[in-house]
Amino acid sequence: MSQLxxxxxxxxxxxxxxxxxxxxxxxxxxxxxxxxxxMLNVVNMAHGALYMVGAFVAWLLLSYAGVGYWGALVLxxxxxxxxxxxxxxxxxxxxxxxDHLYGLLLTFGLALIFEGAFRHQYGVSGQPYPIPDLLKxxxxxxxxxxxxxxxxxxxxxxxxxxxxxxxxxxxxxxxxLRAATENPTLVQAFGINVPVMVSLTYGFGVALxxxxxxxxxxxxxxxxxMGSNLIIVVFAVVVIGGMGSILGAIVTGLGLGLxxxxxxxVYPEASNIVVFVIMAVVLMMKPAGLFGRER
Amino acid sequence: xxxxAMTKTAQTGTAMLxxxxxxxxxxxxxVLHGVSLEVRQGEVVTLLGRNGAGKTSTMRAIMxxxxxxxxxxxxxxxxxxxxAQHKIPRLGIGYVPEERGIFSSLSVxxxxxxxxxxxEGGMTVPQIxxxxxxLKGRGSTQGTRLSGGEQQMLAIARILRTGATLILLDEPxxxxxxxxxxxxxxxxxxxxxxxxxxxxxxxNFRFAAIxxxxxxxxxxxxxxxxxxxxxxxxxxxxxxxYLGV
Numbered sequence: 001m002s003q004l005x006x007x008x009x010x011x012x013x014x015x016x017x018x019x020x021x022x023x024x025x026x027x028x029x030x031x032x033x034x035x036x037x038x039m040l041n042v043v044n045m046a047h048g049a050l051y052m053v054g055a056f057v058a059w060l061l062l063s064y065a066g067v068g069y070w071g072a073l074v075l076x077x078x079x080x081x082x083x084x085x086x087x088x089x090x091x092x093x094x095x096x097x098x099d100h101l102y103g104l105l106l107t108f109g110l111a112l113i114f115e116g117a118f119r120h121q122y123g124v125s126g127q128p129y130p131i132p133d134l135l136k137x138x139x140x141x142x143x144x145x146x147x148x149x150x151x152x153x154x155x156x157x158x159x160x161x162x163x164x165x166x167x168x169x170x171x172x173x174x175x176x177l178r179a180a181t182e183n184p185t186l187v188q189a190f191g192i193n194v195p196v197m198v199s200l201t202y203g204f205g206v207a208l209x210x211x212x213x214x215x216x217x218x219x220x221x222x223x224x225x226m227g228s229n230l231i232i233v234v235f236a237v238v239v240i241g242g243m244g245s246i247l248g249a250i251v252t253g254l255g256l257g258l259x260x261x262x263x264x265x266v267y268p269e270a271s272n273i274v275v276f277v278i279m280a281v282v283l284m285m286k287p288a289g290l291f292g293r294e295r
Numbered sequence: 296x297x298x299x300a301m302t303k304t305a306q307t308g309t310a311m312l313x314x315x316x317x318x319x320x321x322x323x324x325x326v327l328h329g330v331s332l333e334v335r336q337g338e339v340v341t342l343l344g345r346n347g348a349g350k351t352s353t354m355r356a357i358m359x360x361x362x363x364x365x366x367x368x369x370x371x372x373x374x375x376x377x378x379a380q381h382k383i384p385r386l387g388i389g390y391v392p393e394e395r396g397i398f399s400s401l402s403v404x405x406x407x408x409x410x411x412x413x414x415e416g417g418m419t420v421p422q423i424x425x426x427x428x429x430l431k432g433r434g435s436t437q438g439t440r441l442s443g444g445e446q447q448m449l450a451i452a453r454i455l456r457t458g459a460t461l462i463l464l465d466e467p468x469x470x471x472x473x474x475x476x477x478x479x480x481x482x483x484x485x486x487x488x489x490x491x492x493x494x495x496x497x498x499n500f501r502f503a504a505i506x507x508x509x510x511x512x513x514x515x516x517x518x519x520x521x522x523x524x525x526x527x528x529x530x531x532x533x534x535x536x537y538l539g540v
Contacts, residue, residue, distance in 0.1 A: 172408075178400040179409055186396040189358045190410035190457075191384035 007265055013144035015261040021150055021219065023257015024157035025212050025230065030237045030249040031161055032208035035168070038181045038244035039201040042092060042103035048231025049111035050206045052224060054080045054213025056118060059127050059222045069132035072214050080210025081203040088202040093195075111228070118224035126221020153215050160211065161250045168246055177201065181244070236279045242292020252290060311336045311461055311492050312357070317366040319349075319356045319516075326352045328516035329366070334461070339483070339493045341503040344513035345539055350496040351393055353513070354463045358390050359383050370461065385413045389459030393466045393496070395450040397438040404434035407453050414458030418489075423452045426482050444475035451482065461492045468499045480506055500538065512537045 029047060036044045057079050058072035067075065087110065095102045131149045138147040168174035180187040180194050188194045213227075220226055237256055241248030256275050263271040270277075282290060312334040319327035327349050334340045342350040355361050357368055359380040368375040370386055384390065389410070398406055407420065407430070424431040427448040433441065441449060447467055454462055464483070468476045476499065483506050487493060497503040503510065504527055512520040514537065522530050 175401055175405045175409055179398045182398050182400055183396055185360055186390075186392060187409075188381050189360060189384055189390045189392075191381055191413055192411065193379075193381045 009143050012265050015265045016258060017144065017146065017150060017261070019258045019261020019264070020154050020254065021257070022260060023254040024154050025216060025253075026234055026237045026257050027161050027250045027253030028157050028208055028212040028215075029230065029234045030241065030253045031164055031246065032205035032212075033234065033238050034241070034244055034246055034249040035164070035208075036202055036205035037238070038246075039177065039198055040088075040092070040096070040103070041100055042095075042107065042202075043100065043235075044202075044205065045104055045108035045231075046087070046110040046114065047107075047206065047209050047234070048227030048229075049114035050080050050084065050227070051209040051213040051216070051230065052118065052227035053083065053114060054210030055129070055217040055220075055222045055226060056122075056213070056224075057210070058214045058217045059129050062129065069130075069214075069218070072217075073211070076214045077207040077210040080213070081207030084206035085199055085203040088199045092202065093199075111231075115224050115228060122224060124223060124225060126223035126226070129217035129222050131218040149218055153219065156215060157212070158254075160208070164208070165246050165250060233275055236275045238289075240275075240279050240282045240289060242289025245289065245291040245293075248289060248291025309336055310334070311338075311371060312494070313367070313369045314353070314357075315367040315369075317353070317356060317364065317368060319352055319361045320363040321352075322362055326516055327356060327364075330356075330513070330517050332511050332518050332521070334492060334494055337487070337490055337492055338509065339487050339495060339507045341495045341497050341507040341510045342513055343497065343500065343503065343510050343534070343538060345537075346498075348513040349516040350513055351465055352516075354390065354465055354494070354496060357383070357388065357463060384410075384457075384459070387414050387458065387460045389454030389457055389462045391450045391454055391462065391464045391467065393469065395446050397441070397446045397449055399437060399439040401438050402434060403430065403436045403438055403441065403449060406438040406449055407434075408456065410453050410457045412457050414460070416460075417458035418455040420456070423455055426455070426485055427452050429478075444471050444478070447471065447475075447479060448482070451479075455486070455491075460490075461494065462486070463494050465496045466498060467495070468497065468502050476502060500534075 029051060033044055033047055036042060054076045057076040058069070061067035061072050061075060062069075091106060092103060095106060135149040135152050138145055139151075168177055176187065176192060176197065180192070180197055184194045216226065237253050238249060240256065241252030256278070259278070260271055260274055263274045286292075310333045314333070315331050317327055317330040318325065330349065330353055332340075342353060344350050352361065356364050357375065359375065359378065364376050366376070370388060373386060375383055398409070401409065407423070418426075429445050429448055430452060433445075438449065439446070451462075451464070451467065467479050467483070471479070480502060483493065483495075487506070495503065495507065504524065507524050509524060510522045510527070511518050512522065512534070520533070520537065522534065527534070
C-alpha cells in the first residue's frame, strides 16, 4: 500500500495529524466560548486575544522568571482566568441587561487593546518557545512519524475537553451551571449566588483559552496576532456545532480540524475556506447548528 | 415602618412572616401599593384576588426577585429588604414559582436535588417519593418530559428536601386536571401536618377553601380583606364581589 486514492500515506497521515492538532485547539477554544455563551450570553470576541495572552504569559515566565513549560501549564491559565474575572467583574457585568451585541463589541474592543499592547511591546515577529525536554523527539508509527509533543497536545486537549464535558454534564456543580443557564433567577431563588457563578464561568472559559495558548506556544510562534488568526475559524466551529453546546464544540472542533487536514491533501486550494463552506451549508440546513437546540 | 401594628390574636403560633406597608416596583411600574399581612408558624394562608392584583408580585418581593422594594418584610424577625437575593432562601424560605421552573437540561433527579439544603430537618428522598409516588422511578427522565401535574409535584418536592420551613406556592393547581389537583391538595395537607408553613396563591377558590386557615384578599396591589376559613361561608357574597366570579 504505497498509495491511497493516489495520495502517498505519509502525506495523508501527516496532514491528518496537523488537522487533528488544529482541531484540538479549535475544540479547546470553542469549548470555552460555548461555556461562556451558554451562561453569559456573551459572544466573547476577546477569546483569541486571551489565548495569545496565555502563550505570552508562558513565554514571559520562561524568559524573565525561569519558570518552565510545566509550571506555565498551570500558572498561565490561572493568570488568564484572573484577568477574565477582573474583566467580567468590572466591565462585562454591566452589559447583561442590554442587547448581546454590546458584549460582543466590548470584548472585540478588549481584543484589539490586548493585541495592540502586545504588538507595541513585542513586535509582530514571533518569539520561539522551546519544546520541554520530556516531550522532545518522536515515534515512527510505521505509516507515519509522530512527534511526541504533537501527540501530547492532542491527548492533553482531549483530556481537558472530556473532563470539562464530564464536569458540566455529570456533576452537581455542572447541574447548577446548566440550571443557571436556563433560568438564573430561579437558581438564585434557591439560594445560589449566581453572579459569582457567572464570574467563575467566564474565568474558567478564558482559562481554557490560556491553556490552549500554552499548549500552542511550542508549535506556533508566540506572537501577538496568533489569536486573531485562529479565532475566526473557531467562531465558525462554534456556529457549526451550535451556540452553547458543549459536546457540539468538542466534536465539531476536532472534526473540522481533520476535515481541513484532509482538504489540504485532496484539494489544497480549498483548505482555507472549507470550514466556512460547511458553516454556510449547516446554517442553511440547521440554523441552530449540528448540536444546538432551537431557542 | 414599625411592625407593632400587628394586633391580630395569636392562634396557631407566633408570626413567622410579617409584611408591613410593602411597595414594589418593576422598573417604572409600581405594582405593590402597601401590602400588609402576616403568616404564623404552621399556618396555611392564601392570597386571593383577580389577575394582576399583586399576588405573584408579593411572593417575588419576598424572594427579592423585584427591582425595588420599600416597607418591611420580616421573616422570623430578620428584615429581608436589602438582603442579598441568594441569602433569602438560605433563611429557610422555599419558592415554587407559578411556571414551575423545571429545568429541561436536568434529569428529574437532578431537578429534585438541585436546591441546596439550607437547614436541617428537610424531608428525605424516600419520604418525598412516598408523598409523590408519581416521581418514583422517573429519576433519569428529562425534567420537562414529565406531565404538567408531575412537574408541579417535582417543583414542590425539590423544596421539601431543603429544610425550608416556609413554602411559597404560586398557583399549584393552574392548568391541571381535577384528579391531579386532588393529589396536590392531599400533599399540601400532608405538608401542613408535618408543620410546614405555607403561603399559597390560588385562583381555584375551592382548592384554597379545603386547605387554608386564612385568606387574604388582594386588590390593586394591596390587601383589602382577611377572612378566616371558618367564616368563609358567611363572607361568600363579599368574596364573589372581590373576585368577580
